[in-house]
Amino acid sequence: xxxxxxxxxxxxxxxxxxxxxxxxxxNLNVLFCGINPSIYSAAVGYHFARPGNRLWKxxxxxxxxxxxxxxxxxxxxxxxxxxxTNIGDRATARADELSKEELxxxxxxxxxxxxxxxPKVLAILGITAYRTTFNQPKAVIGRQPHGxxxxxxxxxxxxxxxxxxxxxxxxxxxYAEMRQSIGLSHLPSE
Numbered sequence: 001x002x003x004x005x006x007x008x009x010x011x012x013x014x015x016x017x018x019x020x021x022x023x024x025x026x027n028l029n030v031l032f033c034g035i036n037p038s039i040y041s042a043a044v045g046y047h048f049a050r051p052g053n054r055l056w057k058x059x060x061x062x063x064x065x066x067x068x069x070x071x072x073x074x075x076x077x078x079x080x081x082x083x084x085t086n087i088g089d090r091a092t093a094r095a096d097e098l099s100k101e102e103l104x105x106x107x108x109x110x111x112x113x114x115x116x117x118x119p120k121v122l123a124i125l126g127i128t129a130y131r132t133t134f135n136q137p138k139a140v141i142g143r144q145p146h147g148x149x150x151x152x153x154x155x156x157x158x159x160x161x162x163x164x165x166x167x168x169x170x171x172x173x174x175y176a177e178m179r180q181s182i183g184l185s186h187l188p189s190e
Contacts, residue, residue, distance in 0.1 A: 042091030
C-alpha cells in the first residue's frame with residue numbers, strides 16, 4: 001500500500017494556513033467537498049490524510065472505489081469520475097477555526113468551481129458547515145431541494161473521527177444511499 005512519511009509535530013504545526021490542491025476535472029460524477037483541509041493533510045499534501053479520518057474507508061465500503069485507497073493515491077479518484085475540493089482553502093487543526101466570513105467567501109469560490117467544472121453532484125461533507133455556508137439553518141443530511149449551477153446538491157455526514165454520531169458502517173450506508181440515488185454503479189472490489 002502506498003504511504004507517506006508521518007509528519008513531525010513541527011511539520012504539522014507549520015502547515016497552518018497552507019492549502020491542499022483540488023482534485024477536479026470537468027463533468028465529474030461527484031465532487032466531494034470537505035469543510036477545509038486539516039493541518040495534517042496540508043503537511044503531507046493529500047486530502048483526508050489524517051489517520052482518524054474515515055473518508056477513504058467510507059468511499060470503499062459505500063462502493064465508490066473498488067479497493068481501499070490510501071490518501072497518497074487521492075488523485076487516482078479522477079479516473080472513477082470523482083473529485084475533491086473544500087469550502088475553505090486554509091488548513092486548520094479544527095474546522096470550527098474557520099470564521100463564518102471565510103465559509104461565505106468559500107461558497108463564492110465553490111460556486112465558481114461548480115459553474116466551470118459542472119459536476120453531476122456536489123456532495124458537501126458536513127451538515128453544520130453546510131448550514132452556515134449556504135444559509136440553510138434547518139437543512140438535514142441528504143439531497144437538498146435546490147441545486148447549484150445544475151449540480152445536484154447533497155449533504156453527507158462529515159467523515160472526521162471527531163464525528164461520533166457516525167461510525168464507518170453508518171457513514172458507508174448514507175454515502176451508498178447517495179451513490180444509488182444518483183445512479184452510480186457499485187464498484188466491485190479488486
